[in-house]
Amino acid sequence: MxxxxxxxxxxxxxxxxxxxxxxxxxxRGYGLFDYFVVKKGQPIFFEDYLDRIExxxxxxxxxxxxxxxxxxxxxxQLIRANGEQEAGIKIILTGGYSDDGYSPEKCNLVILEMPxxxxxxxxxxxxxKLMLYEYHRTFPSAKTINYLVGIYLLPQQRAANAEDVxxxxxxxxxxxxxxxxxxxxxxxTIVTASEGILHGxxxxxxxxxxxxxxxxxxxxxxLEELHTAKEAFISSSTRLLMPVVQVDDVMIGDGKPGPxxxxxxxxEEVERYLES
Amino acid sequence: MxxxxxxxxxxxxxxxxxxxxxxxxxxRGYGLFDYFVVKKGQPIFFEDYLDRIExxxxxxxxxxxxxxxxxxxxxxQLIRANGEQEAGIKIILTGGYSDDGYSPEKCNLVILEMPxxxxxxxxxxxxxKLMLYEYHRTFPSAKTINYLVGIYLLPQQRAANAEDVxxxxxxxxxxxxxxxxxxxxxxxTIVTASEGILHGxxxxxxxxxxxxxxxxxxxxxxLEELHTAKEAFISSSTRLLMPVVQVDDVMIGDGKPGPxxxxxxxxEEVERYLES
Numbered sequence: 007m008x009x010x011x012x013x014x015x016x017x018x019x020x021x022x023x024x025x026x027x028x029x030x031x032x033x034r035g036y037g038l039f040d041y042f043v044v045k046k047g048q049p050i051f052f053e054d055y056l057d058r059i060e061x062x063x064x065x066x067x068x069x070x071x072x073x074x075x076x077x078x079x080x081x082x083q084l085i086r087a088n089g090e091q092e093a094g095i096k097i098i099l100t101g102g103y104s105d106d107g108y109s110p111e112k113c114n115l116v117i118l119e120m121p122x123x124x125x126x127x128x129x130x131x132x133x134x135k136l137m138l139y140e141y142h143r144t145f146p147s148a149k150t151i152n153y154l155v156g157i158y159l160l161p162q163q164r165a166a167n168a169e170d171v172x173x174x175x176x177x178x179x180x181x182x183x184x185x186x187x188x189x190x191x192x193x194x195t196i197v198t199a200s201e202g203i204l205h206g207x208x209x210x211x212x213x214x215x216x217x218x219x220x221x222x223x224x225x226x227x228x229l230e231e232l233h234t235a236k237e238a239f240i241s242s243s244t245r246l247l248m249p250v251v252q253v254d255d256v257m258i259g260d261g262k263p264g265p266x267x268x269x270x271x272x273x274e275e276v277e278r279y280l281e282s
Numbered sequence: 283m284x285x286x287x288x289x290x291x292x293x294x295x296x297x298x299x300x301x302x303x304x305x306x307x308x309x310r311g312y313g314l315f316d317y318f319v320v321k322k323g324q325p326i327f328f329e330d331y332l333d334r335i336e337x338x339x340x341x342x343x344x345x346x347x348x349x350x351x352x353x354x355x356x357x358x359q360l361i362r363a364n365g366e367q368e369a370g371i372k373i374i375l376t377g378g379y380s381d382d383g384y385s386p387e388k389c390n391l392v393i394l395e396m397p398x399x400x401x402x403x404x405x406x407x408x409x410x411k412l413m414l415y416e417y418h419r420t421f422p423s424a425k426t427i428n429y430l431v432g433i434y435l436l437p438q439q440r441a442a443n444a445e446d447v448x449x450x451x452x453x454x455x456x457x458x459x460x461x462x463x464x465x466x467x468x469x470x471t472i473v474t475a476s477e478g479i480l481h482g483x484x485x486x487x488x489x490x491x492x493x494x495x496x497x498x499x500x501x502x503x504x505l506e507e508l509h510t511a512k513e514a515f516i517s518s519s520t521r522l523l524m525p526v527v528q529v530d531d532v533m534i535g536d537g538k539p540g541p542x543x544x545x546x547x548x549x550e551e552v553e554r555y556l557e558s
Contacts, residue, residue: 011303013303021302023302023303024300024301024302024303025300025301025303025308026297026299026300027287027289027299027300027301027374027392027394028394029308030433031307031308031311032301032305032307032308032313032374032376032392032427033315033372033374033427034427034428034429034433035307035311035312035313035426035427035428035429035430036311036429036430036433037308037311039309066434067434067437096309096383098303098308098309100308101433107372107396108429108432108433108436109433109436110433110436116303116308118303118304120383141420144417144420144430144431145430145431145434150311150430151308151309151310151311152310152311152428152430153310153311153312153384154311154312154420154421154426154428155420155421156384157306157310157312157377157384157385157386158342158343158421160384160385160386161343
């Protein structure tokens, strides 16, 4: 049972976990977050996520109110207090309580725990559809809480039966609202944007594994390449790798779901992490 | 003394006014707000602001949990409870408590009251400087809580001794982070963007007053026009009209502050509103 969240280092019954309404996330949407999966009570790729939180904070000029070690301890205390072996953890760092409603103050640090996400097996077996939208995220390399466009598009996304929205700009494909995007060309080259995106932790590990089996080009795929790609997929901490078989009206390749063996390799990588 | 805020229709001592951390403003920066000035206990141009909140909510597909009349009553109850004749009121509507951390739920409605802003008289007498930044707001016609860019730029803005940041894109001038922007050309034409901006309530009233004295062109001024403009100014609910005498390194006209009599006309308009 998840009974607690952590607010500025204190475990709080989750129904009472709150931030004052002058917080800059509520007044101005100013904050960052990160999210990782917990298996067997262990945060997967924990140090990678701690790195990224530090990078996002640096980008947004927010000061973490704790050391890296203290943050690690707070996360582990929350996991222990809730007693769940499998979960998702979200760390949010906000601009703090701002009297003038604009200037960042001492940051608020919130840690939420939630049930692990689950996806129907069919999505991995049959692949999913993405919906295109022309947009380029503001400060894409920082994991800010700004999801204005993605949430705004939810009704269209659901109407299109799309798993996620794929952002493109000036003919180039970047990322989805919550995942990195990859194509596999006919000559078995994996192509994925390396700039203008959030650098996914799963993306990093996937590319490392993929280099043993594929050529990898870190450049933005073009819209045209959707028509000639053999396969496509998205990566995220919750999905690891999910095949994409359709983008808007474009069927990818022969419609067969993307590189299944790479998903298996990634699952093995997570197991190796847990055993190390 | 401002002792209370209003949370979903209830007056709450302001130190206890809080939202649970699963609110979509905290998790995803998803929400909208509006802000207006109170004089002699009366919200100035109240119906205009209620109109705009309804428009912003429609844009973001958020449902106001109250009728317009109930919202009006909640605002007046808060003003009465705090007993201040001069103040600022901020209404925030968030995406609500979201279990999946992404889908909007029943919105939370927060009303904050704060001391009225005050600007040194010198800013009106001598004019201010703006700093340029290339950016175009996402969904500019809705007053979303997304101020990622403006707050990120605060240290640069302060270092430049700039009053605000003026957004431009592809050679055109749009708006500042929190105000509309206008130039006055040598032939006494007021030029201000009418698309790709937030339609300020003060902007609306100013333009109506200005049409008796100036030609008005509602189109985006260009960067080049900064070099030939006679005057420039910004408008907002707190400043009404503030002269701009410098943008980055460009001095506007002969450096004398913008249309002073238009500011006087606007002050009279506010007085007329109070007496009506």
